[in-house]
Every structure is written in C-alpha cells, then in structure tokens.
Amino acid sequence: MDESQLPGGPDDKGHAAVPQDLTTDHLAVGGETGNGPAPSSPSKGGHANGRPRSRSNSPRPSLNSPRPSIGRRPSAVVEGTEGPTGESKPRDFLMLAILSCFCPLWPINIVALTFSVMSRNSLQQGNVDGARRLGRNAMVLSVVAILGGIAVIAAAITLNRELILKSG
Known part of the structure; x- marks a missing residue:
C-alpha cells in the first residue's frame, strides 16, 4: 500500500x-x-459552571463579562474636570448670567440665566453635548445683555445730559 x-x-x-x-x-x-459553538471550560474564559458564555452582537456586555461597558461613561468621569479624552467639562457661565441680571435688558438676561441653569442640570444628568450647547447659548445671551445694558445706560446718559448738567 x-x-x-x-x-x-x-x-x-x-x-x-x-x-x-x-x-x-x-x-x-x-x-x-x-x-x-463548543462548550468552553472555565479555564479558557467560559462560565464558572461550565456553560459557554453568551455571544451576542449587542453593545451591552453580558453579566459574566469581565470588561466594563464602553457605551456609557461612569458618573465620576462626567463630574470630574477632565474626561477620558482630555476634554474639560463644559462651562455653564452662571456667574456671567447673574452679572448680566444687573443690566437693564431684563428679558434677555433672564433667558441667559435660565440657559445657564439648564446647562448645569444637563451636565449633572450626563448630557455633555447638551450642556455645552446650553452653556454657549447662556454665554452669548449674557454678553448681549451686558453690552445691550451698557448701550441703554450710555443712551440714557446722552439723552438726559442737559438735565444732568442743569441740575448740577
């Protein structure tokens, strides 16, 4: 043979x-x-009682997975000053919005304060993109309220200049 x-x-x-x-x-x-699928042994990464691990395509890990979830970041990362990518947390510009409330452009500065508080709440809930967007809106409205308030005060002083000079 x-x-x-x-x-x-x-x-x-x-x-x-x-x-x-x-x-x-x-x-x-x-x-x-x-x-x-062949049954796997516990020494090769199988389940502790000899059952094979579930193999699903879902992004959510199984309960017996040794790896943490990568879909959501833990809350400690969101509340910290920097995230895992090195980005700093978005600002809510609350102090600027409070400062703008002393200017005479009252509807705009109240809306800026509202956006600032909404930005802070969004960040606490973990919505970083929404917090960034609302914080940016609060900053723009606060600056508009402060500059508009300065313009209103300057216009009032200019128009009433004669009254001010006569009284003094």
Missing part, C-alpha cells in the same frame, strides 16, 4: 495529511457538530 493512501500519510505536496475523521467539520462534541 502506498504511503499517500494511508490516513496520516503525506499529500501530493509532501505535507502530512490530516485524517478525514479528525477534522472539525465532522467532529462531534457534546452532541453538536464542530460547526456550532
């Missing part, structure tokens, strides 16, 4: 051939063929 005809003999390229009955396509393990 020729050596290439033996189950473990070399093929035409000189490599040792794997017998057909030892390939994973025909190997039966635990009542399943080699095409399905």
Whole structure:
C-alpha cells in the first residue's frame, strides 16, 4: 500500500495529511457538530459552571463579562474636570448670567440665566453635548445683555445730559 493512501500519510505536496475523521467539520462534541459553538471550560474564559458564555452582537456586555461597558461613561468621569479624552467639562457661565441680571435688558438676561441653569442640570444628568450647547447659548445671551445694558445706560446718559448738567 502506498504511503499517500494511508490516513496520516503525506499529500501530493509532501505535507502530512490530516485524517478525514479528525477534522472539525465532522467532529462531534457534546452532541453538536464542530460547526456550532463548543462548550468552553472555565479555564479558557467560559462560565464558572461550565456553560459557554453568551455571544451576542449587542453593545451591552453580558453579566459574566469581565470588561466594563464602553457605551456609557461612569458618573465620576462626567463630574470630574477632565474626561477620558482630555476634554474639560463644559462651562455653564452662571456667574456671567447673574452679572448680566444687573443690566437693564431684563428679558434677555433672564433667558441667559435660565440657559445657564439648564446647562448645569444637563451636565449633572450626563448630557455633555447638551450642556455645552446650553452653556454657549447662556454665554452669548449674557454678553448681549451686558453690552445691550451698557448701550441703554450710555443712551440714557446722552439723552438726559442737559438735565444732568442743569441740575448740577
């Protein structure tokens, strides 16, 4: 009998051939063929009681996963000064909005204060993008209220200059 005809003999390229009955396509393990999921042992990352780990495509990790979730950041990272990417937390410009409330442009400065408080609340809830957007709106409205208030005060002084000079 020729050596290439033996189950473990070399093929035409000189490599040792794997017998057909030892390939994973025909190997039966635990009542399943080699095409399905094979049960894994606890030493190779399986479940502690010998069951295989669940293999799902969902972004949420299974309960027995050793890796933490990467979908949401923990609240300690959001409340800190810097996130994992090095970005600082968004500002809410609350002090600027309170300062703008002393200017005579009352509807705009109240809205700026409201946006500032909403930005702070969004950051506490973990919505960093919303907090950044609301903080930017609060800053713009506060600056408009302060500059508008200065313009109103300057216009009032200019128009009433004669009254001020006559009284003094």
